[in-house]
Amino acid sequence: MKSSASSSRAALARTRSTGGPEGPQGPGGSDAGLFQLLAEHGHEQVSFWSDPASGYRGIIAIHDTTLGPGLGGTRFWPYGSDRDALLDVLRLARSMTYKNALAGLTSGGGKSVIVGDQGTPRREALLRAHGRHIQSLHGRYITAEDVGTSPADMEIIRAETPYVTGLIGKSGDPSPVTAYGVYRGMQACARYRWGTDALGGRTVAIQGLGHVGYALARLLRRDGATLVVTDLDAARVRRAVEELGAQAVEPDEIYAARAEIFAPCALGGVINDTTLPRLRAEIVAGGANNQLAEDRHGDLLAERGVLYAPDFAINGGGVINLSAELNGWSAEYAMERTGGIYDTVLTVFAAAKQEGISSARAAERLAERRIAAAKTERGSVAT
Numbered sequence: 001m002k003s004s005a006s007s008s009r010a011a012l013a014r015t016r017s018t019g020g021p022e023g024p025q026g027p028g029g030s031d032a033g034l035f036q037l038l039a040e041h042g043h044e045q046v047s048f049w050s051d052p053a054s055g056y057r058g059i060i061a062i063h064d065t066t067l068g069p070g071l072g073g074t075r076f077w078p079y080g081s082d083r084d085a086l087l088d089v090l091r092l093a094r095s096m097t098y099k100n101a102l103a104g105l106t107s108g109g110g111k112s113v114i115v116g117d118q119g120t121p122r123r124e125a126l127l128r129a130h131g132r133h134i135q136s137l138h139g140r141y142i143t144a145e146d147v148g149t150s151p152a153d154m155e156i157i158r159a160e161t162p163y164v165t166g167l168i169g170k171s172g173d174p175s176p177v178t179a180y181g182v183y184r185g186m187q188a189c190a191r192y193r194w195g196t197d198a199l200g201g202r203t204v205a206i207q208g209l210g211h212v213g214y215a216l217a218r219l220l221r222r223d224g225a226t227l228v229v230t231d232l233d234a235a236r237v238r239r240a241v242e243e244l245g246a247q248a249v250e251p252d253e254i255y256a257a258r259a260e261i262f263a264p265c266a267l268g269g270v271i272n273d274t275t276l277p278r279l280r281a282e283i284v285a286g287g288a289n290n291q292l293a294e295d296r297h298g299d300l301l302a303e304r305g306v307l308y309a310p311d312f313a314i315n316g317g318g319v320i321n322l323s324a325e326l327n328g329w330s331a332e333y334a335m336e337r338t339g340g341i342y343d344t345v346l347t348v349f350a351a352a353k354q355e356g357i358s359s360a361r362a363a364e365r366l367a368e369r370r371i372a373a374a375k376t377e378r379g380s381v382a383t
Contacts, residue, residue, distance in 0.1 A: 002034070006187075007026060009260060012126045015267060016250075025097075035087070037087075037090070040315075041091070042063070042064075043061055043062060043093060044062050044065060045061075046060070046089075046090070046372075047059070047137065048090065049129075051132075051134075053125075054125035054126050054128075054353070054357020056114065056126045056130060056202055056301045057082075057116065057243070058091045058112060058114045058130050058133050059085055059112065059113050059115075060112040060134065060137065061089045061311045062108070062109070062110045063093040063094045063096065063108065063109035064097040064326075065108035065110075065140060065342065066374050066375055066378075067101060067106055067374055068106040068107040069107060069108060069140055069321065070093065070096070070098065070108045070141045070142070071105075071107035071108065071109075071142045071143060071165075071318075071326075072092065072093060072096035072110045072140075072141075072143070072144070072240055072319075073111065073112075073145050073146025073149065073166075074113070074143045074144070074145070074149050074157070075112070075113045075114065075138035075146040075148055075149070075155075076110045076146075076147070077113060077115070078117050078118070080292075085113050088113060088268075089113045092111035092289055092290065093110050094311045095289055096108075096109035096110060097109025097359055097367070097371070098310075098313075099312035099315070099316050099319055100316075101370045101371055102312060102316060102344055103316040103319060103320055103323075103337070104337075104370075105320070106239045107142075110143075112130070112133075114126060114127075114149075116132055117244075118168045120149055123153075124280050126383075127149075127153055127156040128156060128157070130157055131161045131381050133158060134161045134164075135161035135163070135165075140165065141303050142163045142165060143157065143164055144165045144166035144319075145166050145174070147267070147327070151166055151167060151172050154216075155167060155170075161230055165237060165326050165365075166325065167325070169176070170325045171321050171325035174317070174319070174321040174322055175215055177213045177317040177318055177320065177334060177335065177338050178212045178287055178315055178321075179215035179216040179219060179317070180215075180217050180335065180339070181315060181318075181381060182263070182287045182315055183219045184339050184341045184342040185221070185309050185313065185314030185315075185341045185342065185344060186285045186314075186348050188195050188284070188341070188349075189261070190261075191346070192345075192349050193307050195281060197342075199220060199224075200223045201259060201260040202225050202260050203257075204228070204260070204261040204262075204263055205228040205229075205254050206251075206261035206263045207262070207263065207270065208230075208231055208265035208267075209230075209231040209233070209236040209239070209285075210231075210236070211231055212289065213231070214239075216265060217229065221244045221245070221246075228249055228255040229241075229247070229249070230248065230253070231266070232251060232266075235255070255278040256278045257281075258280060259280065260281060260282050260283065261281055261282070262279060262281035262284050262289040263285060263286035264282075264284070264286035264291045264313075265286045265287040267288060268288055268289050268291055269291070269293040270293075271292050271293060271297045271301065272292075272294075273297075276297060276300055279304075282305075282307060284301065284306055284307070284308045284309065285307075285309040285310075286311070287314075288315075289312075289315065290311065291311045292311075295360065296360075298358045298359065299358045299361070301358065302357075302360075307359070309348075309359070310348060310363035312363065312367075313344055314345060317341065321338070347366070348363045368382045
């Protein structure tokens with residue numbers, strides 16, 4: 001196994017001769033394009049590894065470690081191109097920086113991806129190779145589960161590195177805690193928009209019924225909310241219809257559903273130039289990462305009068321749960337801190353109103369201010 005690139009100039013220059021990932025233009029992309037992409041996202045370090053013996057191809061992105069080691073999950077996904085994988089991990093790592101900062105954690109932002117088919121018979125070999133990749137960074141990055149991985153996978157990765165959290169018998173699957181945080185954030189949205197945090201009688205359109213989406217649906221149904229749901233997996237949709245009395249719609253119909261709240265709980269980039277004009281909801285609040293295809297879409301939501309709970313502000317319950325394992329917190333304390341997402345979301349909305357900016361930009365500024373304060377404090381201690 002070898003590292004084929006990092007964010008250092010020398011290592012990236014070697015990518016040309018060692019067969020590194022495709023550049024931003026896809027096959028044949030130039031190193032200059034890759035440099036530009038990395039500079040645009042402002043990451044501290046990006047590492048590309050390959051292991052021909054197992055077929056492993058992975059990328060680890062560390063965005064900012066001012067507050068602590070980069071903490072973020074491992075995504076296992078069959079990306080259409082290396083460029084797609086790189087763009088995804090860069091955006092996810094950046095989002096983790098903001099998420100951890102807003103949650104008040106002593107962790108920086110990082111993320112990793114394994115490029116490949118989740119159903120491969122060589123899954124254990126790939127995960128172990130990924131563990132060796134993580135180990136090579138000597139604690140600058142700590143992983144956990146994400147889309148396409150599980151607590152059981154983390155146990156395999158732990159055979160190669162101690163820099164893993166979300167283990168079986170410890171904090172485990174963070175999805176229920178993530179869902180609870182989204183639920184509390186959604187209550188805060190309701191309070192801000194309608195003057196009450198009661199969700200009973202409201203209609204919520206949920207896109208994606210995975211672990212987080214289904215757990216959120218159950219919490220909302222308990223409160224008496226009406227559910228409109230969709231998922232690419234028909235079995236998940238049937239379960240929601242049968243168990244929760246949800247109304248099912250086709251995946252492309254969820255944006256125009258007659259619902260007061262739209263909850264994206266699948267993959268990112270769902271708020272874009274095509275979908276945004278179709279939205280009927282007054283509130284967008286869900287568990288998916290990187291819901292905005294571009295930063296400007298947060299501004300467009302605000303211009304349309306749609307209240308948007310920034311994803312990295314509302315879906316921090318999972319990483320709070322993982323931090324409980326790292327810091328020795330009790331499960332009860334982790335849930336208590338996750339409940340604080342209610343106040344965090346209201347703080348974001350208040351800042352957006354005061355500064356005359358979108359909630360997405362307000363959340364970023366709040367996170368950046370905490371990071372800047374930590375840098376200032378670090379500098380004063382050093383002197």
